Amino acid sequence: MNTCCNINETIQDFQDALFAYTLTNVEDKEQAEDIVQEVMYRFAKAYQNNTEIQHLRGWLYQTTRHxxxxxxxxxxPSSELTEQMEILPDEPAEFELEDELIAQMIKLxxxxxxxxxxxxxxDNVPQKEIAEKLGLKLSATKMRIQRARKMLHEMFxxxxxIVYDKNGNFVHCDIKITCTPLLEIEKSLTGKSD
Known part of the structure; x- marks a missing residue:
């Protein structure tokens, strides 16, 4: 698995987000916890089997949807809820596009x-390894990453x-017309023209 070096960090990083996403679909805390636990079990199994996962975030969300x-x-089997679940997007390309848009935002x-x-x-590189690559102390690296996340959040x-669901959870965002750099990035990623 070339996208993840520390399984515990990965589980910690994604568990809350996957739980929030799951809760918007099942609306029962215990069931949501069970579903996320199953996803993390599948992830741990894939990790042990050295399964190659190109886009970790997309893989986790796709597995959660399944x-x-x-x-x-x-x-x-004939439940109306099952029909609703079939409407959920199932293509990892959606997540790949989101990941690429976020990566391009970070580059700004x-x-x-x-x-x-x-x-x-x-890239899911451990912070200790990033510190070594940049020639920084781990604490300085962590601080830079935290500042960068805050800057990205402000840009976002x-x-x-931002569009939220009925429970106040993030669903998606539409880029404002006043944000030219992001509109250009989105256009180049999706092939949209004016």
Missing amino acids: VIADHFRSLS LPEEYNIPLLWSDI LECCE
């Missing part, structure tokens, strides 16, 4: 911040119209 769909199918940050954040959050709030 486990949620399996959950609803087990309740009732100053280089001293964008490099460690790209390595950490996009400034440039995106």
